[in-house]
Amino acid sequence: MAGGAGAGAGGAAAGQATAAAGDVPILIAEFPLNRLYTARGESKLFEIYVTDGAGRPLVSVTEGKEVSGGGTAPGGFADLLPKSAQTAGTREYAASGVPMLAAYSPVGDLGLFTIVQIPKARAFEAARQLVTRSLLIAGVVCVAALALVFLFASSLTKSLIALTRATEQIGQGQFGVQVEVKGGGEIAALAARFKRMTEELSTREAALKDANQRLMESEKMSALGQLGAGIAHEVKNPMTSIRGYAQMGQRKLPDGHPLGEYFRTIVRETDRSLEILKNLLKFARQETAEMSIIDLNTVVSDTVKLVSHQLMMKDVRVEARLCEQSLQVSGNANQIEQVLLNLFINAGDAMEGKGGGTITASTDMPDALTARIRVADTGSGIPSEVVKKIFDPFFTTKPVGKGTGLGLSVSYGIVKEHKGEIAVESKVGEGTTFIIRIPIARQASEGVAAAAPAKEKRVRVINLR
């Protein structure tokens, strides 16, 4: 076969058996090399050979070379091809020390073989690259996922730590604590609820403190009242006797006797003491006043008329601004009048140093159940350290003989007896406002409810079952 097969680019060996006498018969086979070209075109990595049965290359199609005759593989493929059977197969072997992957297949019955081989390193290169790239991508994804998890976890723990710290602070009574949690999600919703809870707690704490303060105040007043009433009772009788004997002595003395002046002084001073004791008893409210339905607007306007003349002499103007509704409360008009008189007198005193001013007595209903009276003056105002004590019995800033310190404590007792409240707002140099709130009498407040718009009435649900 050697030298019998014409090989060249695109060439083919045309074969025809011709036998002449004495000639050695030659078998010429035609081998279409263009198919090798086609196979070669599909991959530049493969080397393609056509060998004889002993593995000697006849034709090779290797990278960068044309289809050519002769072997280029050193030593041929004797080791590769099967020794006996004409079978196809694949094998790994080393060609000049280079590990190769090869596939061989017999070509018809000619005893020829086609071999396709590729260096092992190149064959697995794509797979190796794929594995490397996959590992790289997996690594990047893992790092990114870890970073994300870390970020999420750290923001979560940060929020939880903030919430825990806030809980501790609330436990210590610091209700103003703020918890800032950014973004949305359940933790943010929890923080929002937490914030609402602290606000509610803070409001309740303030209300509790306020109620506690009032309770202490009313307990203090009640203790003072009991004490005062006890003393007043004990002192009132001997004082009345002293006064009686002094009057008797006065009558027995002849006119112009020098002792007459002493008796007169005793009567005057015991009168003053008895007046104080009377006030003390009033503050303690030992005797209960008769209550009836009264209109506070009427009481206010009557009292204003009563004092305006007297106050005008001090250059003080008194104004009444009454609301249009009638303020019906269950009360005692004389007592309320006394409260208002105390307030007007105090206001007049506070404006004395200023050389006149205005007292405004106004009434209104802040809600359907409450009547409110305000007595505002443009006087000296009350310093904050004094405000706390002004309702205490015997607290006065006025000189002896002018103030007894009982006016406001008596007023406090009266307002309490009317189930109401008295409060004060004051600014030094600007003036003071006393505010009295008394509940509207029940039948009157029911009247207000009846006069409410029809829409509100319809909302009332009566369950008949």
Ligand SMILES: Nc1ncnc2c1ncn2[C@@H]1O[C@H](COP(=O)(O)OP(=O)(O)O)[C@@H](O)[C@H]1O
């Ligand atoms: N309108 C007011 N302006 C400034 N201070 C006032 C006013 N009303 C009351 N006060 C203060 O409250 C104190 C107590 O008042 P009160 O109980 O009526 O006793 P008194 O008038 O006998 O001093 C007063 O001495 C005064 O210091």
Ligand SMILES: [Mg+2]
């Ligand atoms: Mg007074």
